[in-house]
Amino acid sequence: MHKPASDNAQDIHSSGLKATWPRIRILRLFQQTTQRHLSAEDVYRSLLADGEEIGLATIYRVLTQFEQARLLTRHYFESGKAVYELNEGQHHDHLVCMMCGRVEEFCDPEIERLQQQIAERRGFELREHALSLYGVCSNPACQAKARAESRG
């Protein structure tokens, strides 16, 4: 049985999940989109725009399963709603623009080391962490918006 080079069905299958069409499409979306961080609603609308009508309930279920299978990771970003991103093994943190919502990623080994040290010193066995920086990005539109808000 031959499979296309970029077939993600294997990734799904090796997580103990059946390689169904909705799952293949959802995973592919994360692999191909330029917008790395997507909410359930974002996924629903993206697929719909692509001609795939997949029920929201299914999307929520699949995102949860993918997170448990460590294909995706989940974040909250102070927004009260979850966003997911492709888990590519390498840990990283986030820098979020409060004006346009753009998210950049970074990883600072020194910060990682200090975190580990802090946890140890307090008798915690560190399992994971979330560091998000919020600010205003270099886009002039964002800076203008920020000024307008502070006047507001």
Add this chain to the structure above:
Amino acid sequence: MHKPASDNAQDIHSSGLKATWPRIRILRLFQQTTQRHLSAEDVYRSLLADGEEIGLATIYRVLTQFEQARLLTRHYFESGKAVYELNEGQHHDHLVCMMCGRVEEFCDPEIERLQQQIAERRGFELREHALSLYGVCSNPACQAKARAESRG
């Protein structure tokens, strides 16, 4: 007009809010409780247990106002629901036990400095940040629970 030494009505009043009974009780709860981080529901139940029946809607409104007035700060802690804590001016980050939910606070100037540096380097004007470490605390019950879970 005299007021008791620890009267928090002033704090409320100087934020442009009327010093009403619900507000006084809610702020006092944060000032006196040992559990620093409370959700709206937590506040509702604490006050109820104390004989104060204050509507949930009011609690949500007051928490939002207090946050805007910078008397409280809000966090999400990856839980999908907001928790608030007293804002005592000094910034700090959080260390959360994934087993018992206990939250410790810490502040590491070196991490703060590195964050600032990372934001600058990418042209972001840093406004705020959230760093939460998740792990298992030193309580033996938590460690046992962690082992049980990993056995699945």
Add this chain to the structure above:
DNA sequence: GTAGCTGCAAATACTTTGCATAGAT
């Protein structure tokens, strides 16, 4: 063939809002 998956609709959890009444200054 069968265990596991999907869609739908209903349920749940958290939070916000409209409106009439009550309260603070």
Add this chain to the structure above:
DNA sequence: ATCTATGCAAAGTATTTGCAGCTAC
């Protein structure tokens, strides 16, 4: 007296679940 706050109930968003039919293996 006036402007604001509260309580209730209803609406809104985000997410989960029960169930009957469909699909991958």
